[in-house]
Every structure is written in structure tokens, then in C-alpha cells.
Amino acid sequence: MARAILLTSIALFAGLLRPMSGAAAVSQAAEAPGDLSEREAAVHVLNRLGYGPRSGDVERVMEMGILTFIDAQLSPASIQESPELERWLAEYQTLTMPTTQLFLEYPPPQRLQAMARRRGEELDSAEYRMAARKSFAPLMELSQARLARAVHSERQLQEVMVDFWFNHFNVFARKGPVRLFLAEYEREVIRPNALGNFRELLGAVAQSPAMLFYLDNWMSAAPDGANVAGQTPRRRRGQAKGLNENYARELLELHTLGVDGGYTQEDVVEVARAFTGWTIDLRTGEFIFRADLHDADSKVVLGQEIAGGGSMSDGEQVLDLLARHPSTARFISQKLARRFVSDDPPEALIERAAATFTATDGDIEAVVRTIVTSPEFFSREAYRSKVKTPLEWVASGVRGLDVPARDTRPLVGALNRLDQPLYGAQPPTGYADIAEAWVSSGALLMRAELGQRLARASARGPTGRELVREGLVDGALVLLLPAVDTERLRPLLTSEVNEQTQPRMKVETAVSLTLASPEFQRK
Amino acid sequence: MVQRRVFLKSGALAFLSLGLTPGFMWRTVWAEANRRRKTLVCIFQRGAVDGLNVIVPFAEPNYYRMRPRIAVPQPGARDGAALNVDGRFAFHPVLAPFKELYDRGMLAAVQAVGSPSATRSHFDAQFFMETAVPDYKSVQDGWLNRALSAADLSDPQGHQYLRAVAMTESMPVALKGTESAVAVSDLESFLSGPPAGLEAFEALYDEDSGDAVLGGPGREAAEAIKVLRENDPRRYQPVVDYPGSPFGHSMMEIAQLIKADVGLEIAFADVGGWDTHVNQGASQGQLALRLRDFGDSIAAFCADLGDRMEDVVVLTMSEFGRTARENGNAGTDHGHANCLFVIGGSVRGGTIHGEWPGLEPEQLYEGRDLALTTDFRNVFAEVLSSHLGIENLDRVFPHYQVNRAKFFGLMG
Numbered sequence: 001m002a003r004a005i006l007l008t009s010i011a012l013f014a015g016l017l018r019p020m021s022g023a024a025a026v027s028q029a030a031e032a033p034g035d036l037s038e039r040e041a042a043v044h045v046l047n048r049l050g051y052g053p054r055s056g057d058v059e060r061v062m063e064m065g066i067l068t069f070i071d072a073q074l075s076p077a078s079i080q081e082s083p084e085l086e087r088w089l090a091e092y093q094t095l096t097m098p099t100t101q102l103f104l105e106y107p108p109p110q111r112l113q114a115m116a117r118r119r120g121e122e123l124d125s126a127e128y129r130m131a132a133r134k135s136f137a138p139l140m141e142l143s144q145a146r147l148a149r150a151v152h153s154e155r156q157l158q159e160v161m162v163d164f165w166f167n168h169f170n171v172f173a174r175k176g177p178v179r180l181f182l183a184e185y186e187r188e189v190i191r192p193n194a195l196g197n198f199r200e201l202l203g204a205v206a207q208s209p210a211m212l213f214y215l216d217n218w219m220s221a222a223p224d225g226a227n228v229a230g231q232t233p234r235r236r237r238g239q240a241k242g243l244n245e246n247y248a249r250e251l252l253e254l255h256t257l258g259v260d261g262g263y264t265q266e267d268v269v270e271v272a273r274a275f276t277g278w279t280i281d282l283r284t285g286e287f288i289f290r291a292d293l294h295d296a297d298s299k300v301v302l303g304q305e306i307a308g309g310g311s312m313s314d315g316e317q318v319l320d321l322l323a324r325h326p327s328t329a330r331f332i333s334q335k336l337a338r339r340f341v342s343d344d345p346p347e348a349l350i351e352r353a354a355a356t357f358t359a360t361d362g363d364i365e366a367v368v369r370t371i372v373t374s375p376e377f378f379s380r381e382a383y384r385s386k387v388k389t390p391l392e393w394v395a396s397g398v399r400g401l402d403v404p405a406r407d408t409r410p411l412v413g414a415l416n417r418l419d420q421p422l423y424g425a426q427p428p429t430g431y432a433d434i435a436e437a438w439v440s441s442g443a444l445l446m447r448a449e450l451g452q453r454l455a456r457a458s459a460r461g462p463t464g465r466e467l468v469r470e471g472l473v474d475g476a477l478v479l480l481l482p483a484v485d486t487e488r489l490r491p492l493l494t495s496e497v498n499e500q501t502q503p504r505m506k507v508e509t510a511v512s513l514t515l516a517s518p519e520f521q522r523k
Numbered sequence: 524m525v526q527r528r529v530f531l532k533s534g535a536l537a538f539l540s541l542g543l544t545p546g547f548m549w550r551t552v553w554a555e556a557n558r559r560r561k562t563l564v565c566i567f568q569r570g571a572v573d574g575l576n577v578i579v580p581f582a583e584p585n586y587y588r589m590r591p592r593i594a595v596p597q598p599g600a601r602d603g604a605a606l607n608v609d610g611r612f613a614f615h616p617v618l619a620p621f622k623e624l625y626d627r628g629m630l631a632a633v634q635a636v637g638s639p640s641a642t643r644s645h646f647d648a649q650f651f652m653e654t655a656v657p658d659y660k661s662v663q664d665g666w667l668n669r670a671l672s673a674a675d676l677s678d679p680q681g682h683q684y685l686r687a688v689a690m691t692e693s694m695p696v697a698l699k700g701t702e703s704a705v706a707v708s709d710l711e712s713f714l715s716g717p718p719a720g721l722e723a724f725e726a727l728y729d730e731d732s733g734d735a736v737l738g739g740p741g742r743e744a745a746e747a748i749k750v751l752r753e754n755d756p757r758r759y760q761p762v763v764d765y766p767g768s769p770f771g772h773s774m775m776e777i778a779q780l781i782k783a784d785v786g787l788e789i790a791f792a793d794v795g796g797w798d799t800h801v802n803q804g805a806s807q808g809q810l811a812l813r814l815r816d817f818g819d820s821i822a823a824f825c826a827d828l829g830d831r832m833e834d835v836v837v838l839t840m841s842e843f844g845r846t847a848r849e850n851g852n853a854g855t856d857h858g859h860a861n862c863l864f865v866i867g868g869s870v871r872g873g874t875i876h877g878e879w880p881g882l883e884p885e886q887l888y889e890g891r892d893l894a895l896t897t898d899f900r901n902v903f904a905e906v907l908s909s910h911l912g913i914e915n916l917d918r919v920f921p922h923y924q925v926n927r928a929k930f931f932g933l934m935g
Contacts, residue, residue: 113852125802125809175646259661387736419693426646427660435736441684441744442694442706444728444737445717452718488731496723512719517727518737 036378041066043483044383047523048340049073049372050156052396055463058482070372073157074195074365085152088406092145094138095183099209099285102180106135139179140412142186143422147408147415150395161194161364162186163391164339166423168332169205169255170430171214173423181210181285182423198332198362199323202255206319207287209280211247215428218279220244220272222295227308243295248272250428251322258334261327263302270299274306274314329357333367335433340371342385343434349376384484384522387435390418392523393447397515400480401458414450418443444521451515452508459507467510468503476510481519489517561834561911562781564790564824565667565697568817568841569649570798574861575847575893576810578632578875579605579613585882589848593805593855603806612875616806617815620822624866629825629832631870631933634877635860636897637843643857645798648842653696655900656922666900666919667789668700670907673915674788684747687789688780690773695791703740704789705747710756710776716748756783763826770794771820778827781835788911797841801852821866832868836910836934839864840899846891847882858892863899865906871935901926902933909934 036044042061046053049070061069072079089095094102107115109131113123123131149159166186173179189208193201205211212218222228223242248271252263277294280287289312296310304321306314322328333353337345349371356363356370371377388396394414398405405411415421420438425431458464467475473493477486493510500506514520579595580586587594595615598607605613606622612634614622624630640657642648651657655666671687687704689695698704707713717724728734728741756779765771773792780787796813803810825832844861860880866872878896880886888894904925907913916925 128801172646175644417692426650427663429660429663436701439736439740440694441703441740441747444741445713445724445744445748448717448719448724488733489727492723492726496719509719513723513727516717516719516724518732518734518741521737522734 036380036383037483038062038066040383040483041378042069044378045069045372046156047396048377048386050160051150051392052399052523053482054399055402055479067373070369073155074369076155076158076195079154082152082154085148088148088152089145092141094141095145095187097138097183099181099184102138102183103177103283103285106138106180107131108135108177108180136179138183139173139423140409142182143412144408146186146422147391147395147411148405150391151398151405151408151411157368158191158194160339161368162191164336165190165194165201167425167430167433168335169201169211170425170428171210171423172426174426175214177285178210178214179423181208181213184208185210193364195365195368196363198328198357198364199319201364202319202323203316205255206251206275206315207278209285209287212278212280212287215247215250216244217247217275220247220276220279221293222273222276226273226295227297228292228294228310243269243272243276245269245272247275254428256322256331257325257327258331261325261331267301270301270306271318273297274299274301274318278312278315323362324358326354326358329354329362333357333371336367337371337376338433340368341374341377341382346376349374386523387438387521388523389431389433389438390415390420390443391422393418393521394450396523397451397454397480397520401454401511402461402463403454403458404461410453417450418446439521444516447521448512448516452512454515455508455512458511459504464504464507464511467507472497472506472510476507476514480511480514481517484519486519489514489519559834560784560786560788562787562790562836563670563906563911564777564792564835564837566821566837566839567649567653567695567697567791567793568797568839569793569795570645570841571648571843571845571857572797572841572861573799573803573810573845573855574634574841575844576803576805577615577618577814578608578634578862579615580611580879580882581605581607581613582611583882585847585884589882591849592853593803593849595805605806609875611879615811615814617811618818620818621864624822624825625873628872629868629870630864630866630872631931632862632864632875632877633897633902633931634862634875635880635893635895636863636877636899636902637860637895638899639895643843645842645857650696652840652842652899655903655920659922662921663696664700665695665697666903667697667791668702668704669919670911670913671702671704671789672700673907673913673918674911683786684743685750685780685785685787687791688777688787689791690776691791691793695793698789698791703743705744707776709772710751710779714748714751714755714757716752721745721748750785751783754783754785756780756785759783761823761827762829763823765823765827766816766819768816768820770816771823774820774824775827778824781828781831799845800850800854800856803849803854825866830868834868836865836867836870836906838866838903838906844893847887847893848891859888860893860895863902865902865933867910867934869910869934871932874931876931876933897929898923901929902931905930905933 039058039062042058043053045066046057046061109128112131113128116123153159171178173182185208189204193204220243245268249268251271252268253259257263273295277290279290279293291310294310296308298308299306299314301318301321306317308314330350334345334350337350337353341349353367353370357367360366376382394411398411412422420431473490477489493513496513497506497510500509576595581597595605596603598604598613603616606616606619607613608622608625621630638648638652638657640648640651653665654662656662667687684703687698689698689704689706691706692708694704694706725745728738728745730738732738759779759782761775761778765775777790777792794817799810821837828835840863841861844858845855846858850856880894880896884890886894900920900923904916904920907919908916913919
């Protein structure tokens with residue numbers, strides 16, 4: 001009965017977005033092969049819209065109603081955040097500091113050295129090293145905070161979207177001073193727009209010092225001879241002469257249209273010209289538009305003429321053009337479908353999501369809603385079809401086991417060892433969202449090793465005691481693999497557990513093997 | 524009497540006569556095949572080592588003019604003199620072991636080699652050197668992984684799990700890709716295996732798991748550990764003393780893996796600390812300290828392997844060189860071309876290859892760095908071709924035309 005209700009509601013909901021009669025929608029959903037049970041659907045939603053279920057979450061979602069849960073997650077502001085999490089985050093003071101303040105208090109050692117020299121002094125190599133270490137403190141806090149949020153936030157979908165968009169608009173923390181731009185990047189650019197409007201997000205990224213530095217646009221200047229509103233460009237030391245195409249290329253290839261989205265090398269150059277002068281005031285770390293570096297001549301991008309004039313308007317027009325382009329709707333929809341549904345998402349779903357993107361002028365929430373309420377999302381093919389990235393594996397393990405994780409430094413370290421350092425993807429493509437990227441013999445061994453540490457930490461805590469009381473193997477399996485067929489694992493775990501005599505070791509073994517199992521690598 | 528000919532990887536023919544049981548025959552063949560297996564050991568000096576102070580161009584007057592505080596004294600100088608190698612170049616004095624290898628014909632070097640990319644970013648440049656597709660961020664697998672796939676695996680019981688090992692905590696870009704490689708930060712912990720036990724781990728990933736994507740790699744991991752346990756490399760204690768540094772330790776473990784005949788074809792290690800912007804030192808100092816450890820570790824490795832070095836080549840590399848001029852902090856900044864070493868028993872040592880562009884102001888790249896005359900990919904290609912017998916070089920170096928005519932004849 002509950003199942004029929006679930007299917008009906010999903011079908012009706014989906015029906016809101018598709019022109020289909022209510023009855024047809026219901027019957028179609030009811031006949032669709034490979035449907036999930038309500039329990040499976042709840043687990044699925046918790047695994048895909050968040051970082052996995054905590055103890056009791058599956059029941060809560062089922063009681064609330066799956067669609068109600070999805071609805072709430074799509075409006076993070078409507079969800080009361082965990083007060084404990086907010087208290088912890090408040091302790092990371094650099095999180096809320098403006099970049100200017102970070103520059104002052106955590107300057108890169110080169111800058112400190114330059115300042116010392118101006119006073120007639122010199123930092124020795126020990127002081128230099130210490131300054132370098134200190135200047136990484138904001139990055140450490142940001143990484144810890146990100147993990148704390150992934151594990152503890154009630155606004156799980158928002159955190160998933162922060163991860164998604166940061167990765168889509170990837171910047172590498174260790175390039176130059178980028179690490180000092182990140183707090184603002186995540187706080188002002190990514191998180192507020194994560195379920196908002198794509199064009200606004202795109203615009204905020206384009207002006208962010210993080211992206212301007214990472215993709216070198218900060219040093220892009222009008223080529224010699226170009227119209228720069230009658231002024232002679234003042235070149236800064238170390239600045240490339242003229243145009244730097246890096247940002248323009250990645251804007252087209254990775255941020256909007258996609259590599260086959262229909263642009264040419266000429267378009268790259270024209271877009272680069274439009275963004276000349278979008279740069280950073282390196283004293284304060286803030287965005288600044290330098291008209292004297294801007295190429296004020298007119299441009300032609302994707303066949304459209306963009307009048308010159310010497311202001312930021314041509315860059316803005318380029319962003320308008322790109323945000324509205326059908327290739328962008330498709331590219332973004334495909335990535336979102338890959339994130340939420342499967343590594344190779346069904347074409348029909350991508351098309352519907354792209355249609356939503358276009359119809360809503362880039363409303364991310366609407367596009368995500370189309371995807372996560374679709375029959376494809378709730379299909380048997382999609383269920384447990386994705387392999388967890390290191391971040392998802394760590395967070396889901398910690399959540400499932402309710403391991404006290406106030407100090408998330410060990411978790412940050414775990415991500416380094418699993419080859420997914422936070423803010424540490426060096427190329428602009430960010431981290432790949434497919435199984436091949438994360439599955440290797442070494443990776444599985446590493447997860448087994450780290451899983452054992454997590455198991456040990458949990459064995460000591462309340463979860464461990466609970467498991468001892470309830471019955472270890474079943475307890476561990478239900479906790480970590482709800483709604484999964486664990487017929488195969490049960491005897492395996494039982495025989496290993498029976499070889500242990502100490503209760504804590506029994507818990508550790510059961511949990512550790514579950515975390516290492518192929519079943520737990522999937523979501 | 525039936526005689527069977529078995530073609531070994533090296534191309535030699537082995538006649539085996541009847542009277543030997545098949546098992547014994549295959550084990551012999553296997554051991555033989557493995558014994559002649561070639562290994563390439565790549566060492567990445569991360570941070571851009573100052574090549575001009577490693578292989579000193581002492582015949583260039585500008586070298587001394589541009590580096591008043593950090594130039595290494597000429598051969599023959601009273602203190603800290605560079606070690607003359609061929610009248611044009613001399614090794615840094617702490618690289619006396621390299622000089623010895625050079626004199627024995629085991630060490631060759633290439634000057635003015637590097638990447639055509641203009642990037643001066645460590646990370647980008649390292650990435651580009653490890654993918655070996657400079658300036659293309661879209662190629663993300665490593666040249667060594669592609670080399671593994673291009674290499675012909677012709678031995679009968681190929682232990683494919685340990686063909687490539689990186690002595691690093693996480694997989695370096697150079698070894699990322701479709702072929703199986705293992706990152707082993709230290710043998711001891713790798714050998715101890717998954718904490719819950721190897722058998723349990725193996726059971727988790729056996730065919731019954733029904734997981735097409737995860738099952739294979741899981742079983743491979745277990746196999747790699749089993750192979751290592753059966754041929755425990757720790758049995759092969761070094762016959763020489765290695766420096767106690769992490770790099771020395773890595774080289775020692777690579778030697779153990781080679782002696783254990785586990786099927787190692789490619790080993791990778793890296794060593795950092797070369798980014799000497801401040802107070803670099805000359806014959807002594809920061810750079811000298813690191814270089815001493817570097818040279819001693821590699822020399823110990825060669826001595827440890829003894830005549831097995833016939834089948835081993837050590838290839839060094841760094842993402843770019845450093846400025847020809849010293850900077851205001853008695854250090855150097857990011858440069859362009861660099862030098863590298865090729866060391867091994869089959870190497871035609873005793874030569875410094877590469878066209879030397881000179882250090883006159885107009886000869887410098889962008890007026891500041893050693894100019895490039897050899898693309899690093901050509902050297903890598905030559906080593907892959909002559910040492911590992913890889914022919915399909917296009918596959919290993921996409922977007923690059925390997926120029927065999929410009930091979931230096933590194934191997935003899």
C-alpha cells in the first residue's frame with residue numbers, strides 16, 4: 001500500500017513537469033520495471049542527496065515521506081541547522097574572515113619577506129618556513145569545516161551541491177595565494193548560489209579572486225595596439241604580455257558549453273579579450289576592474305557581436321550568452337545527472353533536465369528537482385550503481401557509525417591518503433565523478449586500512465557498545481548497509497568475528513570488514 | 524627427443540630437453556624470464572632542481588659572472604671544486620659517486636633538456652611532465668602508465684600485479700591510468716596487508732561478490748600482496764649502506780623488489796626540497812646537502828644491485844630548471860631547461876649529451892634561463908624504446924612526434 005502511494009506520488013510529481021495525464025503517469029510508474037521498495041528509496045535518497053544515512057535516518061525519511069524530504073532538502077534555508085555544528089564552525093575563525101584580513105594575518109611567506117625587506121630586515125629560512133606553515137592555517141580550517149559539514153549538516157543536499165559546484169568551478173588551493181581566496185570563494189560564491197541561479201553563480205565565479213588567479217585571468221591584458229580607452233596599460237612585474245587565454249578556454253570548455261559545445265579557437269580569443277582587465281588588487285585580495293588593461297574594441301563571440309566600450313559589460317554579456325546557450329543547459333544537466341543518477345546517465349533524463357534548465361533560465365534547484373524526482377533516479381539501474389568517492393566514503397562511514405568527529409583533521413588526512421585532498425585537484429577539470437577514477441587495487445587497500453581505524457574509533461564509542469548489545473554482525477550490516485542484500489557478507493563477517501575473543505575486537509572486525517566490503521563502496 | 528624452444532623476453536632462445544617435469548620447466552622459464560626482466564626506475568626531483576649547479580658549465584665565464592655567491596668553484600680550485608667530467612662540464616663536488624659511475628661507463632647525462640611549456644608553476648609543470656603532454660590539461664593519465672600498456676607482456680605466467688610500484692603514499696600522476704600500479708609508501712606496512720587479514724579481504728572481493736567494477740581491483744590487490752609475501756623482498760638485505768633518508772629508504776626498497784623477482788618493470792620515487800629560492804649555497808649548503816643524499820642513495824642502489832644493474836635503468840627528472848642568474852636572496856628562481864641523468868649497467872655512460880645552448884645573454888631563454896635544446900619526451904622515448912623495448916611510442920606520447928634520429932644512443 002505504502003509502495004503504491006510512493007509510486008503514485010513520484011509519478012504525479014514527475015507528471016508536474018511532463019505533459020502527461022495523471023492516470024497515464026500513475027499506470028506507467030506502477031508498471032515500470034525494477035522499482036525500489038520504500039525502504040530502498042529512502043536509503044537511495046539519503047545516499048545521493050547527502051552523505052549517507054545516520055542511524056535512524058532511514059526511518060525518519062520514510063515517516064516524513066520521501067518527496068517531503070526531497071522538497072525540504074531543496075530549500076536548505078527551511079531546514080534548521082544543527083546547533084552543535086554551528087558552534088563548532090564558529091571556532092574556525094578564518095572561515096568568516098574577509099580575504100583582506102586573511103592577507104594581513106596569514107600572508108604568504110614571499111609577501112612577508114618583501115615587507116621585511118622594506119623595513120631593512122630579512123626572514124631567515126626557519127622564519128620563512130614558519131610563515132609558510134602559518135599561511136596554510138586557513139586552508140586547514142576550511143578543509144576541516146567542509147568535512148564537519150559533510151558529516152553533521154542537516155542541509156545535506158546543500159553540502160553535496162557545494163561539493164559539486166566547487167568541483168565544477170575547480171580551483172587549486174596550492175597555486176600561489178589561491179588558498180587565501182578560498183574562504184570567501186566557498187562562503188560568498190559557491191554556497192549561497194549552490195541551489196540558486198546558474199548565471200549568478202557563473203558571474204560570481206568570474207569575479208572571484210580565486211578563479212581569476214587560478215586560471216591566470218588576473219594577468220590578462222589587452223594585447224599591444226588594442227584600444228584601451230586611450231590609456232597606456234601599466235604592466236605589473238611578472239605579468240604576461242598581453243592576452244592570457246587560460247580562463248576563457250576553461251570557461252567555454254569546462255564551465256559552460258563543454259568541449260563539444262560548439263565553440264572555436266577564435267571564440268576563445270574573443271572571450272579572453274572580453275575579460276581583460278578583470279583582475280585582482282593584490283594588496284587587498286579583492287576583485288578590481290582595470291579599464292587600462294581592458295581591450296575596449298568590439299568582439300564577436302559565437303557569432304554574436306558584442307560592442308566594445310571599455311567597461312565590464314562585454315564580459316557580462318559573454319556570460320549572459322554562455323549561460324543561456326543550449327549546450328550549457330545540456331552540459332550542466334549531464335553533470336548533475338551523472339552526480340545524482342549514474343556514471344552514464346540516460347539520455348532522456350539529460351534532455352528533460354536541460355529543458356528545465358532552459359525553461360527556468362538556469363534555476364539549479366528546478367533542474368536538480370527534475371533529476372531527483374525522476375523515474376530514472378528511482379530506478380533499479382540507478383540504485384547502488386555509483387561508487388563512492390573518497391569524500392563520500394569517509395563521510396558516509398563517519399555518519400553511519402556516528403563516530404564523534406569534532407576534530408576532523410584525521411578525516412582530512414584520510415582524504416589525502418585516498419588521493420582526493422580537499423581543494424587539492426590540480427587541473428581545472430577537478431575530480432572525476434566516475435567509478436574508474438576511484439577504483440584501483442591500491443585505493444581499495446587504503447580504504448580497508450582507513451576503515452579499520454574508523455572501526456576502532458567507533459568500537460570505543462556509543463555505537464560500539466550498542467552493537468555489542470544488539471548483535472554484532474547484523475547490527476553492523478544494518479547500520480552501514482541498510483536495504484542492501486547482505487546474504488553473502490553475513491557468513492563471512494560471522495566467521496571472522498568468531499575468531500576474536502574480546503568484545504571490542506569483535507566490533508572492530510565486524511565494522512572494519514563492512515567498511516572494506518565492495519558493498520560499502522557503493523551508494 | 525623433443526626439444527622445446529622457449530623465447531624469452533630478451534629474445535634469447537632457451538632449449539629445454541625432455542626429462543624435466545612441465546612444472547619445473549615453467550618455473551625455470553618463469554624465473555629466467557623474470558631474471559632478464561628490465562626495470563626502469565624513474566626519480567622525480569620535485570621543486571625544480573638547479574641543474575646548473577648539479578652539472579656545472581664551468582667553461583662558461585657567464586656562469587661565474589651571474590652567480591657571484593652561489594657558483595660552484597672551477598675544477599682545480601682549492602675548496603669545494605667541481606669535479607671535471609669532460610672539459611666543458613663538471614659535477615657538483617658532493618656528486619663524487621656519480622663521477623665514479625660516469626668513469627665506469629654507467630652514467631650518462633643530458634644537458635639543456637626539459638619541457639617546451641612556458642609555465643613556471645611547479646604544479647602545472649610537474650603535472651605536464653608526468654602526463655608528458657605539456658600544456659594539455661585534458662590528458663590526465665601518466666606516461667609511465669601508458670608505457671605499461673604499450674609494453675609487451677610476453678612471459679607465460681605474467682604476474683601483472685606488481686609491474687609498477689610507486690614508493691609514495693598516493694599514486695603519482697605519472698602512473699595513473701588504466702594499467703594496474705600500486706603505491707607502496709613502505710613495504711613493511713604493505714606486506715602486513717589489510718588489517719582484518721588478507722584472507723578476509725580476498726573473500727570480500729571474490730567472484731561471489733558479483734561486483735564487476737570492484738571485484739577485479741580488489742582481487743588484484745590481494746594478489747599483489749600474496750606475490751610480495753611469497754617473494755618477500757625483505758629477505759634481500761642490502762649489501763651496502765644506504766643513507767638513512769626517506770629517499771635512501773625508497774631506493775633500498777626498490778632494490779629489494781627487484782631482487783625479489785616480483786615482476787617489477789617500472790618503479791617510481793620522488794624526492795623534494797629542491798626549490799632553492801633562498802640561500803641555495805654553492806659547494807656547501809642547502810642544495811649540496813640534498814644533492815649528497817640524492818647521489819649517495821642512487822649510488823648505493825647501483826652497488827646494492829651489482830650485476831643486476833645490467834637490466835636496470837635509473838632516469839632522473841625535474842619539472843624545470845632554475846634561473847641562470849642568482850637572485851637577491853642568494854638563491855635562484857624558476858627557470859626552464861635542466862639536466863637529467865641516465866644510469867644503468869647497459870647505459871653507454873661517460874658522455875654528457877645534448878646541445879649546449881650557452882649562457883651568453885642572447886642565448887638565454889627569455890633573457891633569464893637556460894634554453895631548451897632537447898624535449899624531455901625524446902629522452903623518455905629513447906629510454907622506453909632501447910631499455911624496455913617499447914615500440915608503440917606514439918601511444919605513450921600523444922601529440923608529440925618522437926624523433927628517433929635525435930636519439931642519443933643512451934643504451935649500448
